[in-house]
Amino acid sequence: GTSSPPPPYCTALGATCMRGALVVMLVLTSPSVRYIGGATTRFDSFERNPRVWTAWFGNPMLRVRRSSFQALQRSLGVPVVLVTESNVSRVVVPGRPLHAAFEHLSAIHKADYLAAYVLHHHGGGWHDIKRPCGSWVSHFASMRSRRNIWLYGPEERNSAVIGCLEQAAADDAQCLRLRANRGESTGSFALTSSEPATTYYRGRLDIRDATAGACCDRVRSSFSQLVSVQAFIARPNTLLTSDWLRLVEHRLTSKLELLRNATVPFPRCCHHHEGGYPLGWNDLKGGTLHPLMLKHSTHVRTGLPPHPAGAYRDPLSEDSRLLVKRLQRPVLVRDRVAARQ
Numbered sequence: 001g002t003s004s005p006p007p008p009y010c011t012a013l014g015a016t017c018m019r020g021a022l023v024v025m026l027v028l029t030s031p032s033v034r035y036i037g038g039a040t041t042r043f044d045s046f047e048r049n050p051r052v053w054t055a056w057f058g059n060p061m062l063r064v065r066r067s068s069f070q071a072l073q074r075s076l077g078v079p080v081v082l083v084t085e086s087n088v089s090r091v092v093v094p095g096r097p098l099h100a101a102f103e104h105l106s107a108i109h110k111a112d113y114l115a116a117y118v119l120h121h122h123g124g125g126w127h128d129i130k131r132p133c134g135s136w137v138s139h140f141a142s143m144r145s146r147r148n149i150w151l152y153g154p155e156e157r158n159s160a161v162i163g164c165l166e167q168a169a170a171d172d173a174q175c176l177r178l179r180a181n182r183g184e185s186t187g188s189f190a191l192t193s194s195e196p197a198t199t200y201y202r203g204r205l206d207i208r209d210a211t212a213g214a215c216c217d218r219v220r221s222s223f224s225q226l227v228s229v230q231a232f233i234a235r236p237n238t239l240l241t242s243d244w245l246r247l248v249e250h251r252l253t254s255k256l257e258l259l260r261n262a263t264v265p266f267p268r269c270c271h272h273h274e275g276g277y278p279l280g281w282n283d284l285k286g287g288t289l290h291p292l293m294l295k296h297s298t299h300v301r302t303g304l305p306p307h308p309a310g311a312y313r314d315p316l317s318e319d320s321r322l323l324v325k326r327l328q329r330p331v332l333v334r335d336r337v338a339a340r341q
Contacts, residue, residue: 046122046123046124046235046236047144049079050078050079050124050125050136050137050140051078051079051080051081051124051125052072052076052078052079052080052081052124052125052126052127052136053081053083053114053115053118053119053122053124053125053126053127054069054072054080054081054082054083054111054126054127054128054129055082055083055084055110055111055114055115056069056082056083056084056107056111056129057084057085057107057108057110057111057267058106058107058267059267061129065129067131068129068130068131069082069129071131071132072127072129072131072132075132075133075134075135076125076127076132076135076136077135077136077137078125078136078137078140080127081124083111083114083118088114091114091117091118091121091122093121096121098113098117099113099248099249099252099253100252100256101252101253101255101256101259102252104256104259104260104262104264105259105264105279106264106266106267106268106269106270106277106279107264107267107268107269108267108268108269108281109269109279109283109284111128112248112284112285113248113252113284115285116241116244116245116248116284116285116288116289117245119234119236119241119244120234120236120237120241120242120244120245121236121237122236123234123235123236123237123241124233124234124236125140125231125232125233125234126231126232126233126234127230127231127307128230128231130230130231130307131307131308132231132307133305133306133307133308134305136233136304139152139233139303139304140233142303143233143235146301147235148298148299149235149299149300149301150234150235150238150239150240150241150296150299150300151227151232151233151234151235151240151293151296151299151300151301152227152232152233152234152300152301152302152303152304153227153228153229153231153232153233153302153303153304154227154228154231154232154302154303154304154305154306154307155224155226155227155228155302155306156223156224156226156227156228157223157306158223159220159221159223161223161228161286162219162220162223162226162286162290163229163282163285163286163287163288163289163290164211164215164216164219164220164286164287164290164291165208165209165210165211165216165251165280165283165287165288165291166189166207166210166211166212166213166215166216167208167209167210167247167251168247168287168288168291168292169213169215169216169218169219169291169294170186170215171243171247171291171292171295172215172291172292172294172295174218174295175215175218175291178214178215178218179214179215182214184214187207189210189213189214189215190213190214191210191212191213192212192213192214192217193212194212195210195211195212196211196212197272198271198272198273198280198281199211199212199280201273201278202273202276208251208254209280211287215291216291218294219290219291219294222294222297225293225294225297225300226290226293226294226300227293227300227301227302227304228304228306229282229285229286229289229290230307231304231306231307232304233304238296238299239296240292240293240295240296240299240300243292243295243296244288244289244292247288247292248284248288251279251283251284251288252284255278255279258276258278259277259278259279261276262275262276262277262278263275263276263277264277265277
């Protein structure tokens with residue numbers, strides 16, 4: 001028989017677009033997702049053809065994620081481009097390959113890396129697969145009329161959600177001045193508080209993984225100037241996106257051998273370096289991007305509505321089943337609470 005038409009605003013490079021249980025495969029050659037050489041052309045494409053990128057790797061989406069993805073398609077008012085394992089090659093810019101570490105990343109870090117890659121080279125919105133809060137049409141229009149804005153998103157509400165790697169924060173001259181005033185240097189600084197246990201890799205703290213120095217204190221205290229890394233719009237080929245991709249790829253290069261020898265035990269890996277996985281949970285997105293927002297704060301604006309609270313994931317498909325079975329009930333309760341934040 002004939003299949004139902006795909007949902008509105010679903011485009012994609014062979015991306016999987018879902019209506020209920022139906023899976024429809026689209027292969028489009030829209031200029032909004034095809035690379036055309038030259039910075040001006042990429043900028044014009046961003047201006048004329050706004051779209052929102054998202055990505056999914058690992059196990060198939062189950063009910064909660066699928067519902068969130070469908071909400072993105074219905075609500076945002078612009079094309080939603082879903083990047084998956086089967087179509088990721090189609091977003092690659094000629095002469096700008098994905099980093100060699102990509103194939104060794106966890107599912108969540110593949111998505112985080114692609115956020116940096118596609119927003120630098122193609123521009124547009126990024127939205128994690130969580131329920132949105134209304135249309136983004138007017139917000140794209142706002143960016144078109146304010147060309148000095150490079151990043152536009154929902155305001156961060158408190159310092160607890162701010163990610164920061166000292167190594168990324170040190171890319172800012174103001175951080176280096178702060179360290180100099182404290183008698184510190186680019187590569188040597190004192191911790192201002194204890195590092196969380198999750199920072200330690202096999203019982204050892206690598207200074208490149210540090211999060212608790214004075215520069216990160218500065219980033220966290222400036223949370224009201226920063227935007228959420230879960231949903232935002234980025235202009236392509238700016239100094240901010242260039243810095244983001246550069247620092248992310250530098251970090252991946254420094255961890256490449258460890259990544260090659262690690263095991264990725266489950267898609268949402270890893271908070272505690274399970275399987276010898278060397279990257280921290282927010283290293284590639286919040287840990288790098290939040291410090292850069294402060295560095296380029298004159299080009300960052302708040303204004304997008306935050307995504308609504310509520311469950312957005314299916315723990316039994318996205319987290320290790322074995323790990324879930326080992327956890328005690330109070331931890332599972334906290335996990336369910338975290339899934340709703």
